[in-house]
Amino acid sequence: xxxxxxxxxxxxxxxxxxxxxxxxxxxxxxxxxxxxxxxxxxxxxxxxxxxxxxxxxxxxxxxxxxxxxxxxxxxxxxxxxxxxxxxxxxxxxxxxxxxxxxxxxxxxxxxxxxxxxxxxxxxxxxxxxxxxxxxxxxxxxxxxxxxxxxxxxxxxxxxxxxxxxxxxxxxxxxxxxxxxxxxxxxxxxxxxxxxxxxxxxxxxxxxxxxxxxxxxxxxxxxxxxxxxxxxxxxxxxxxxxxxxxxxxxxxxxxxxxxxxxxxxxxxxxxxxxxx
Amino acid sequence: xxxxxxxxxxxxxxxxxxxxxxxxxxxxxxxxxxxxxxxxxxxxxxxxxxxxxxxxxxxxxxxxxxxxxxxxxxxxxxxxxxxxxxxxxxxxxxxxxxxxxxxxxxxxxxxxxxxxxxxxxxxxxxxxxxxxxxxxxxxxxxxxxxxxxxxxxxxxxxxxxxxxxxxxxxxxxxxxxxxxxxxxxxxxxxxxxxxxxxxxxxxxxxxxxxxxxxxxxxxxxxxxxxxxxxxxxxxxxxxxxxxxxxxxxxxxxxxxxxxxxxxxxxxxxxxxxxxxxxxxxxxxxxxxxxxxxxxxxxxxxxxxxxxxxx
Numbered sequence: 001x002x003x004x005x006x007x008x009x010x011x012x013x014x015x016x017x018x019x020x021x022x023x024x025x026x027x028x029x030x031x032x033x034x035x036x037x038x039x040x041x042x043x044x045x046x047x048x049x050x051x052x053x054x055x056x057x058x059x060x061x062x063x064x065x066x067x068x069x070x071x072x073x074x075x076x077x078x079x080x081x082x083x084x085x086x087x088x089x090x091x092x093x094x095x096x097x098x099x100x101x102x103x104x105x106x107x108x109x110x111x112x113x114x115x116x117x118x119x120x121x122x123x124x125x126x127x128x129x130x131x132x133x134x135x136x137x138x139x140x141x142x143x144x145x146x147x148x149x150x151x152x153x154x155x156x157x158x159x160x161x162x163x164x165x166x167x168x169x170x171x172x173x174x175x176x177x178x179x180x181x182x183x184x185x186x187x188x189x190x191x192x193x194x195x196x197x198x199x200x201x202x203x204x205x206x207x208x209x210x211x212x213x214x215x216x217x218x219x220x221x222x223x224x225x226x227x228x229x230x231x232x233x234x235x236x237x238x239x240x241x242x243x244x245x246x247x248x249x250x251x252x253x254x255x256x257x258x259x260x261x262x263x264x265x266x267x268x269x270x271x272x273x274x275x
Numbered sequence: 276x277x278x279x280x281x282x283x284x285x286x287x288x289x290x291x292x293x294x295x296x297x298x299x300x301x302x303x304x305x306x307x308x309x310x311x312x313x314x315x316x317x318x319x320x321x322x323x324x325x326x327x328x329x330x331x332x333x334x335x336x337x338x339x340x341x342x343x344x345x346x347x348x349x350x351x352x353x354x355x356x357x358x359x360x361x362x363x364x365x366x367x368x369x370x371x372x373x374x375x376x377x378x379x380x381x382x383x384x385x386x387x388x389x390x391x392x393x394x395x396x397x398x399x400x401x402x403x404x405x406x407x408x409x410x411x412x413x414x415x416x417x418x419x420x421x422x423x424x425x426x427x428x429x430x431x432x433x434x435x436x437x438x439x440x441x442x443x444x445x446x447x448x449x450x451x452x453x454x455x456x457x458x459x460x461x462x463x464x465x466x467x468x469x470x471x472x473x474x475x476x477x478x479x480x481x482x483x484x485x486x487x488x489x490x491x492x493x494x495x496x497x498x499x500x501x502x503x504x505x506x507x508x509x510x511x512x513x514x515x516x517x518x519x520x521x522x523x524x525x526x527x528x529x530x531x532x533x534x535x536x537x538x539x540x541x542x543x544x545x546x547x548x549x550x551x552x553x554x555x556x557x558x559x560x561x562x563x564x565x566x567x568x569x570x571x572x573x574x575x576x577x578x579x580x581x582x583x584x585x
Contacts, residue, residue, distance in 0.1 A: 015382040023369055114366025118422060121330045122383040123356035273332045275289060 016119060016132040020106070021139065028140055031098050035144055036151050038094065042085040043155040046078065055081075069215045078161035079241040082152065087171050088236055091148045092178060096207055099141050099183030104199040106133045107264075108190030111274055120273060130191060130268050134261060137183055145176035163241060170244035177245075177253035178235040182207045184260035192267035194274070207231075231256065277344030279430050279461040280306040280329060284338035287324050287485075298324040300485035301338065306463055311456055313472030313493070314465040316482035322465040323363045325482070326434050330360055342430065356384060359423035363434035363465070365415050367407045373418050374403030380422045388425030395421045398447055413439040424451055431455055433464040437471050449475055470560070473497065501538035502558045507531055509552035520544055536561075 021028075049055050056076035059067055074080025107130065110116045120129060149172030156163045186203030190196060210230040217227035227233045234253050238246030287299040299321045306312045316322050327333045328340050331347035331354075340346060342354055367376065374392065381389035396403050401417040410418070416439040423431060431452070437445045452462055452475055466472045472479060473493045481489040481496075489496065501522075514528040522539035537544060537558065548556075 015379065019379045019382075023371065113368060114362075114364060115368065117332070117362045117364075117366065118360075118380060118419075119383060120332060121355060121358075121360045121362075122380065123352040123385075124383060125352050128352075270334075272289075272334055274327070275333065 014132055014135070016124060016129055017135050020133055020136045024102070024136065024140065027098075027102075028143060031094070031144060032147050035091065035094055036147050038090050039086050039148050039151040040155060042090065043082065043152060043161075044159070045085075046081055046159055046161060049081070065219050068218050078156070079163045079167070082156070082161070082163055082168075083171070083236070083239075083241045086148065086152060087175060087241060088232075091175055092232075092235075095141065095144050095148075095175070095179040096182055098144065099137070099179045100186045100200060100203045100207065102140060103137055103183035103186035103203065104190045104196045106137060106187060106190070107268065108194050108196040108199050111194045112196055114274065117274060126269050126273075127265050130265055134184075134187060134264070137187060138180065141176060141180050141183060145172055145179070148172060148175065167241050167244045171240035174235040174240050174245040174250065174253070177250055177257070178231055181231055181253045181256040181260070182210075184257045184264075188260040188264035188267070191264035192271070194271070276308060277341070278305050279308050279310070280304060280312075280340075280342055280463060281344075282325070282328075282338065282340045285325070285328065285335055285340055286337040287321075287328060287333060288336045298485055299328075299335075299338075302482065302485060303487055304480060306461060308461055309456065309459055310478065311452065311462045311476050312464070313476030313479035314463060314482065315467065315469060315472060315479055316465075317467055320482045321485040322467075322482060323434055324485075326360075326363070326432055326463075326465065329432060330355065330358065356387075356426075357429045359426065359428035359431045361419045361423040361431075361433045361436050363438075365419045367410070367415050367418065369408060370406050372404050372406055373401060373410065373414070376407055376418065377403070377422055377425070381425055384426050388427065391425055392421065395424060395451075398451070399444060413441065413444070416440055417444070420448060420451070424455065427455070427458065427460070429460055431460055431462045431464075433462065435466060436464055437466070445471075469496070469500065497560070498538055500561045501536050502541075503561055504535050504537045504541070504544065504558045505556065506533045506548055506553055507555040508533070508548075509554055512551055516547055516550075517544070520547060 059072050059075055062072075072080075072084050075084045107116070110133075116129075120126070124132075149169065152172070153165065153168055155161075156168065182203060185206060186199050189202050190199035193199065210232050213226055214230035214232035214236070217223035217230070217233075220226070227237070231253060234246075234249035237249055238244070240246070282302050282304040285299050285302040285304075286297070289296045289298055302321065302325060304325070314322055314325070324333060328335055329342055329347055331350070334348065342350055343357065345354060347354065369376075371379075374396070377392045377396075378389060381387060381392065392403070396417075399417045399420065401414060401421065405414070407415070407418070416436075420433075420436060420440075423433060437448060440448060452464075456462060462475075464472060464476070469479075473496075476493055478490065478492050479496050480487050489499070491499070508531045511530055512528060512533060514526060514533075517523060517526050517528075517533065517535065520543045522537055523535050523544055524538070525534075525536040527534045531554075533548075535544070541558065
């Protein structure tokens with residue numbers, strides 16, 4: 001051991017992570033409240049909407065293709081209603097808006113603003129700094145998914161809706177993995193290029209394309225293979241609120257996340273920073 | 276012992292293809308341990324690029340750079356733990372207060388120097404309870420200076436350290452540099468104004484278009500720069516009287532007025548001038564920009580350098 005290694009103090013437990021969490025705490029609380037509110041609002045409409053036959057009658061009157069595209073096939077059942085309103089629509093949209101934005105900001109946005117110059121020239125390895133910031137993304141998305149799952153579970157119980165706890169937890173895990181995967185893609189592009197707008201544009205494009213493909217592929221002849229490419233299908237393909245999260249889908253989302261993270265670490269370690 | 280900083284044929288290009296720009300073009304530099312070294316050049320000459328290579332923010336296109344004998348990338352976190360760095364462009368935003376940011380930066384260094392935050396803030400009269408985003412440029416610069424000195428680093432790399440600091444604080448800053456040097460630290464500071472570094476630096480390198488064009492101790496450099504002397508006489512003077520005086524060049528005579536460039540002692544020039552009736556005179560140190568302009572144009576012979584007034 002050399003003299004300098006002996007005198008070098010340890011960096012303490014995850015200092016960069018704690019700092020970013022602290023800076024982001026207002027945003028995390030705000031988004032948590034918003035998601036809890038939206039989830040509670042929609043689930044509590046169930047007794048008024050779903051339990052009467054009117055909703056199903058309305059759906060029946062719509063063109064079949066439209067119903068399929070909107071994913072409203074089973075909106076008349078409690079699980080179908082929960083999926084159509086919260087799990088396949090509002091929760092992913094809100095969480096993706098948040099996750100993609102944060103993913104683009106954590107490295108690329110901070111770097112463009114010059115905010116990483118002091119942290120990055122301190123005694124943290126680049127990979128370490130990147131991983132601590134990535135953990136902020138994971139923690140934030142887990143936090144929001146737990147809120148959506150917790151509020152849903154609470155109201156499902158309170159309103160006596162026929163939705164199994166197991167599938168609900170599985171669907172929540174799927175929601176978490178979907179948002180984490182797309183946010184990780186955005187994070188990785190930001191880490192590889194240092195350009196926030198580019199990261200956000202690519203991340204959002206991939207996400208929207210995935211959504212469109214998942215919604216429209218069933219309407220196309222032989223569209224099933226196309227649907228297999230969509231992260232939204234990986235999440236929703238197994239009918240998670242009835243059947244639980246599909247293992248293949250979960251694996252695909254996890255794989256996309258891990259690949260993104262590896263790309264982020266390798267690319268960030270190699271390139272010029274702050275140019 | 277390895278030099279604190281050494282670069283050899285350092286080349287750095289930005290961009291690719293047709294948009295490729297060469298920021299460093301074979302930069303050679305050596306800074307000894309315990310030295311106060313000034314790194315001078317106009318904006319865009321490559322000062323910040325060099326510095327950011329030393330801190331492993333940028334990777335060299337070609338050539339070699341080392342700090343404490345190890346290339347920055349290989350030196351990694353252990354190497355950077357021994358460096359204090361003040362960026363040339365300090366970007367600080369957010370609701371956190373100056374004190375919170377400084378404590379955070381100290382935590383990144385395992386808490387090194389956290390106990391000095393209060394003391395240094397008092398010295399530079401920085402209010403630690405103000406949110407960073409509400410700080411003026413000068414106050415942000417104080418935060419930058421403090422975080423660089425906090426952990427008593429062996430090497431201080433300061434990019435335009437006095438920009439934004441008022442004269443009183445510049446004095447305090449210079450005192451901090453002297454103390455760090457007395458503790459054995461090496462100080463490498465950049466500037467685009469010679470007067471900023473000449474009071475403290477022992478040696479100065481001048482960088483221009485990505486190369487070192489001059490490397491000397493401050494007195495020699497000052498001699499190179501010379502002074503612009505203006506003399507107003509009561510009667511017209513003859514240019515022939517002033518031609519060939521030691522250290523005098525670029526003489527221009529217009530009627531009652533004489534202007535020239537003086538390098539070295541003014542003795543002979545004054546004696547000749549005193550033969551006539553001098554109404555007014557001035558002698559101004561020339562700016563660094565002037566030095567760049569005539570750096571290659573006016574050769575300064577060895578004798579002139581050695582028999583000057585240092």
